[in-house]
Amino acid sequence: MRICFILNPTSGTNRRQDVPALLTRHATEAGAEFEIRLTEHAGHAETLAREAAAAGCRVVVAVGGDGTVNEVARGLLGTGAALGIVPRGSGNGLARHLHLPLDLPGAVRRACQPEFQRIDAGRINGHWFFCTAGLGFDAHVSRMFARAGTRGLATYVKVALREYGRYQPTAVQVQLENQDLLDTHCYVLAFANATQYGNNAYIAPRANIQDGLLDLCLIDALPLWRALRVGVGLALGTLPTSGGAQYHRSRHIRVRAAAPLGFHVDGDYVAEATEFDVELEPLALEVAV
Numbered sequence: 562m563r564i565c566f567i568l569n570p571t572s573g574t575n576r577r578q579d580v581p582a583l584l585t586r587h588a589t590e591a592g593a594e595f596e597i598r599l600t601e602h603a604g605h606a607e608t609l610a611r612e613a614a615a616a617g618c619r620v621v622v623a624v625g626g627d628g629t630v631n632e633v634a635r636g637l638l639g640t641g642a643a644l645g646i647v648p649r650g651s652g653n654g655l656a657r658h659l660h661l662p663l664d665l666p667g668a669v670r671r672a673c674q675p676e677f678q679r680i681d682a683g684r685i686n687g688h689w690f691f692c693t694a695g696l697g698f699d700a701h702v703s704r705m706f707a708r709a710g711t712r713g714l715a716t717y718v719k720v721a722l723r724e725y726g727r728y729q730p731t732a733v734q735v736q737l738e739n740q741d742l743l744d745t746h747c748y749v750l751a752f753a754n755a756t757q758y759g760n761n762a763y764i765a766p767r768a769n770i771q772d773g774l775l776d777l778c779l780i781d782a783l784p785l786w787r788a789l790r791v792g793v794g795l796a797l798g799t800l801p802t803s804g805g806a807q808y809h810r811s812r813h814i815r816v817r818a819a820a821p822l823g824f825h826v827d828g829d830y831v832a833e834a835t836e837f838d839v840e841l842e843p844l845a846l847e848v849a850v
């Protein structure tokens with residue numbers, strides 16, 4: 562079984578680590594036949610992943626954060642290769658959801674001796690996501706976070722607290738499959754394939770990544786009392802019973818917003834739009850777990 566590691570050298574907080582040397586050491590110890598490719602620019606991991614699958618690699622491992630995982634996963638859709646993950650980001654949402662080891666030696670060993678399963682994949686306005694996508698405050702925070710200059714959880718929390726005082730909900734109409742139109746407001750509208758955003762922040766603790774459905778989490782306003790409940794609910798996995806959010810399930814969701822709203826895929830800000838078409842492709846991606 563051939564394995565290809567695709568490393569984003571800009572990911573992770575410990576830049577002094579010689580990651581290729583560590584991958585080589587642990588993959589050799591696991592007896593794997595492997596190669597290592599380094600990304601040279603944003604988006605490169607998708608091309609490298611597709612090439613590795615075409616060259617016959619059975620497992621293609623994203624070595625990086627959720628952005629790199631998203632790119633590698635996109636490149637593997639419709640191929641015969643499975644996605645492995647050696648997590649090096651700050652959130653590591655999909656790795657955590659799949660209960661993969663978070664330490665490098667453990668994650669490399671798992672990627673070299675995996676079991677295989679298939680998971681659903683989501684698409685919002687044509688952009689693939691595997692963990693979560695969303696409109697509103699969470700996308701706004703990802704946009705501001707990308708401009709912050711520093712990364713990591715501390716920066717994320719600082720940006721979120723700063724923007725909380727400024728952000729206003731937008732009127733939206735949400736059409737779910739076989740359900741009445743929801744005429745509401747969007748502070749956060751999250752489409753969850755996995756249970757969490759990353760960092761064990763459980764936006765949809767009841768989401769099942771193989772059920773062919775997205776869990777939609779709607780927060781229509783976020784006054785301070787509710788923000789506290791939402792914060793605790795995210796951390797404890799009790800958001801559905803906190804009174805702070807409404808939940809729905811659907812395979813296909815259409816949203817029309819009264820004003821342009823930003824959206825993110827797997828925590829990376831994409832763009833603004835007023836119309837959103839969100840759907841799930843059941844069991845589209847094979848993962849090595």
Ligand SMILES: Nc1ncnc2c1ncn2[C@@H]1O[C@H](COP(=O)(O)OP(=O)(O)OP(=O)(O)O)[C@@H](O)[C@H]1O
Pocket residue numbers: 569570571572573574600601602603604605624625626627628629630632649650651652653712713828829
């Ligand atoms: N060689 C590269 N040079 C610059 N940017 C890159 C390169 N390779 C990948 N990228 C981009 O870097 C972005 C961030 O990477 P990634 O999410 O893997 O790491 P991270 O930011 O450390 O993790 P997290 O988002 O979990 O904190 C990705 O969206 C990817 O497009």
